[in-house]
Amino acid sequence: MTDSLCDRRPEPTLERLLADLVPPPRFAQARLENYVPDPAHPSQQEAKERVSAFAAALDRPRGGFLSRLRRRSEAARGIYLDGGFGVGKTHLLTSLFHAVEGEKVYGTFVEYTDLVGALGFQKAVDLLGASRLVCIDEFELDDPGDTLLMTRLIRELSDRGVSIVATSNTLPDALGEGRFAAQDFLREIQAMAERFEVLRIDGEDYRRRDGVAEISALPEQEVREHAAAQDGATLDGFDELLAHLMRVHPSRYGALIDEVAAAHLTGVHGLTHHHDALRFVVLVDRLYDREVPVLLSLAPVGGADADGRAAASEPGDGVLEDLFSAELLRSGYRKKYLRALSRLASLARDGLVLSR
Known part of the structure; x- marks a missing residue:
């Protein structure tokens, strides 16, 4: 059975908190x-x-x-x-x-x-x-x-x-x-x-200079099959994961993804509320620090829901657009959201390469 982030309840010890006060793996050779x-x-x-x-x-x-x-x-x-x-x-x-x-x-x-x-x-x-x-x-x-x-x-x-x-x-x-x-x-x-x-x-986002701009999505079945075949993979529904992140302190998101080789998300849709968006930003940051590829599928067709969440233009695959609503991107957290979009695009590209 594929592991799920939602099943994890990290309780890092003080020793672990102190041991983590070093640069993350992505920057170990910086x-x-x-x-x-x-x-x-x-x-x-x-x-x-x-x-x-x-x-x-x-x-x-x-x-x-x-x-x-x-x-x-x-x-x-x-x-x-x-x-x-x-x-x-x-x-x-x-x-x-x-x-x-x-x-x-x-x-x-x-x-x-x-x-x-x-x-x-x-x-x-x-x-x-x-x-x-x-x-x-x-x-x-x-x-x-x-x-x-x-x-x-x-x-x-x-x-x-x-x-x-x-x-x-x-x-x-x-x-x-x-x-x-x-x-x-x-x-x-x-x-x-x-x-x-x-x-x-000053400068341009180096990830865009490397050609990373779009957050690529895959068909849901492909995401599920890859999660089942990949050692160290996790598989979570997007809404279930957002609900779980509410119960885990953001400082523990690093421990949440311990030994995760690739994260798989299904039903990803747009976010309209800061509380969900900011927690997801922290998770993206920790995934990026640990160089964990992300494979994701989009929420099914059906228009926007009662909260105004954006639905996918195609079932499952395509490009994730409007992850953060226009209102969120006009807020004081704009730069934080834009950074998350850039990092998630890079991780999704790594996930796309991993799936081929």
Whole structure:
């Protein structure tokens, strides 16, 4: 019987949470030397040079006692890599991680919030405060409570002399814009922003440069047959999976796909509500990090349902269009949704190759 993500109830231990604070498999070999800037966008070369200089500065000898004492009394500054999706921010962040010697941690925004939840704030600060470098990927806010938590965490780690480097699609003083009453948290957000040197990285999505644009779908029967024949495959109905994701904390989506060789989804349709869409975005991110191919089929013909979900133009196969409604794409989460579309298109292409 084919495995199903819906049957999984991941309960990662604290040891597992800590072990996961390293770059994901997709970026295990990312290095500054193999980051290739696009000549059409000089900011990519500039960011590479600045990150290289930052890594070299961190690895310089730390000097004597007075030098260390002075360093502790001064808040450490970090780098904030801002730009669109697919311009190489995560590649640069993981390259920095690999370039720096000594204690260091790497995780997504949601992984750090989960760690704080598991340890308690002060224990998390003490644990992370022993690092020279803390890397935070996907600094995007879905909840105002997380805003306060992470800005305070960054401030306290910085005060301890920990260097912090983060990536995001949103400038630090614009976090939360269009999502919640950001003015209520403006002081906290600005205090965090002052700790960073912002590097803006321009460019095109490299996945599109590689010809990945459409999210390819297969006939449902083909998806089911491939799932049954593939070792390590999972098979789930899209609606059932969305319902299951409501019961699993997003920080556990990585554990949810442990040892999955290929994910198979049937009945995929458009999304119109943020709560479903944002959870699915996190799942797509973890699948992408783990390089898990996705094979999917579309919901059957029949027009839109009561929630306005888009139906497939053909039964099962074709191209997935309008995964996120126009209203969702006009929201403050627009960049996050566009990134997910780009990543899912890449995973679906891998799935298409796997099925042939």
